[in-house]
Amino acid sequence: MDDNHGPLSAQAMLEVAIEEARAGLAEGGVPIGAALFTTDGALLGRGRNRRVQQGDPSLHAEVDAFRAAGRQRDYRSTIMVTTLTPCWYCSGLVRQFNIGAVVIGEAETLRGGHEWLAEHGVAITLLDDPRCTAMMSDFIAENRALWYEDIGETP
Amino acid sequence: MDDNHGPLSAQAMLEVAIEEARAGLAEGGVPIGAALFTTDGALLGRGRNRRVQQGDPSLHAEVDAFRAAGRQRDYRSTIMVTTLTPCWYCSGLVRQFNIGAVVIGEAETLRGGHEWLAEHGVAITLLDDPRCTAMMSDFIAENRALWYEDIGETP
Numbered sequence: 001m002d003d004n005h006g007p008l009s010a011q012a013m014l015e016v017a018i019e020e021a022r023a024g025l026a027e028g029g030v031p032i033g034a035a036l037f038t039t040d041g042a043l044l045g046r047g048r049n050r051r052v053q054q055g056d057p058s059l060h061a062e063v064d065a066f067r068a069a070g071r072q073r074d075y076r077s078t079i080m081v082t083t084l085t086p087c088w089y090c091s092g093l094v095r096q097f098n099i100g101a102v103v104i105g106e107a108e109t110l111r112g113g114h115e116w117l118a119e120h121g122v123a124i125t126l127l128d129d130p131r132c133t134a135m136m137s138d139f140i141a142e143n144r145a146l147w148y149e150d151i152g153e154t155p
Numbered sequence: 156m157d158d159n160h161g162p163l164s165a166q167a168m169l170e171v172a173i174e175e176a177r178a179g180l181a182e183g184g185v186p187i188g189a190a191l192f193t194t195d196g197a198l199l200g201r202g203r204n205r206r207v208q209q210g211d212p213s214l215h216a217e218v219d220a221f222r223a224a225g226r227q228r229d230y231r232s233t234i235m236v237t238t239l240t241p242c243w244y245c246s247g248l249v250r251q252f253n254i255g256a257v258v259i260g261e262a263e264t265l266r267g268g269h270e271w272l273a274e275h276g277v278a279i280t281l282l283d284d285p286r287c288t289a290m291m292s293d294f295i296a297e298n299r300a301l302w303y304e305d306i307g308e309t310p
Contacts (some may be wrong), residue, residue: 051226058213058222058248067213071206074309092247092268093213097307113247152252154229 008041010103010125013081014132016046017105020061021083024048030143030150031135034061034082036069039100044078045069051150060150062090062092066097075099083132087112087151095120105132109140110151163196165258165280168236169287171201172260175216176238176290179203185298186290189216191224194255199233200224206305207275209276215305217245221252230254238287242267250275260287264295265306280285 007106013035022031035046047064049058059067062082072078075097080086083105086094091113101123104114118124140147148155168190175188190201204220205211214222217237227233230252235241238260241249246268249257256278259269273279295302303310 001167028195055226056222057224057226057252058218063213063218067211069212071210071212071304073304074310075307088247089244090247092243092245092250095247096243097212098309149226152230154231154253 007039008037009134010081010127011129012107013037013079013103014083014127014129016043017061017081017083018129018131020046020048020065021132024050024053024061025135025139027053029053030146031139032061032082032084033049034080036065036099037079037081039077039079044072049150051146052146057150060087060090062086066093079103081105083129084109084136085114085126086110086117091117094122101125103127105129106136109134109136162194163192165236165282166284168192168234168258169238169260169282169284171198172216172236172238173286173290174282175201175203175220176287178204179208179216180290182208184208185301186294187216187237187239189220189235191220191232191254192202194232194234199227204305207301212305215242215245217241217248220245221248234258236260238284239291240265240267240269240281241272244273249277258278258282260284261291263288264291 016035017033022033025031030049032049045068050059079101081103085107135147170189171190176186180186184207185204188205200223204213238259240262265279
């Protein structure tokens with residue numbers, strides 16, 4: 001990754017999120033990763049779901065990346081990249097802070113708010129990356145209770 | 156406060172959130188407080204906006220209270236109380252985790268998502284507490300840049 005020489009492609013940004021998701025999986029966590037970039041390609045923050053690792057239900061991947069970026073004055077020229085389509089919680093984060101764009105690895109294993117974000121002017125790029133879909137599908141099949149807990153559902 | 160002897164009134168729950176907001180103000184922070192209760196009146200977690208104190212933009216009051224409550228399996232019988240109507244980020248939290256009810260101190264100084272939550276089945280109680288409105292109005296008048304930063308707006 002080279003963040004200092006011009007804009008990154010959506011796919012290149014997604015690679016950072018996938019690295020985070022894989023690190024989470026290796027830690028026994030929910031394998032979702034995210035990162036916040038400027039439109040110039042600079043990495044502001046990266047993160048991953050840390051429910052298991054830190055016992056913290058508030059740290060969805062997008063929130064962890066947002067937190068890692070620290071205090072910012074203006075998010076309109078930032079891009080949130082995430083391995084999985086943002087849930088309502090993370091979609092609300094994007095809308096409230098006027099994050100300009102969201103790059104999504106896959107949107108098959110969760111139904112969240114990315115269409116709602118598009119209606120409110122957020123630029124959505126859905127990459128349909130089969131590595132992301134496989135990682136989540138495998139995880140959900142083997143960790144159903146943990147997955148439902150992470151999205152607040154009660155089977 | 157007595158959390159062990161039967162349900163609390165909405166006003167009694169709000170007092171906990173106000174205590175948190177005042178503690179935040181005394182720390183130099185954004186004075187918004189929140190708490191998560193069960194419908195039986197047990198306090199699961201309490202928190203406050205910690206943008207200034209921890210340099211953490213992800214810790215809106217409701218998120219801090221949700222975090223303090225730790226991992227939970229089912230939020231349908233919980234009540235989120237907050238001194239200020241939830242922004243889109245915190246409204247998304249409530250919707251995603253199926254928090255059953257939200258008690259709001261005031262909704263004059265921010266336009267957030269509580270009507271959207273009501274449309275999605277969340278029970279909303281708006282108390283219109285003048286102490287909450289005064290605390291936020293005074294804070295915003297004296298800390299306009301910080302306030303806009305906290306809600307992701309660019310004046």
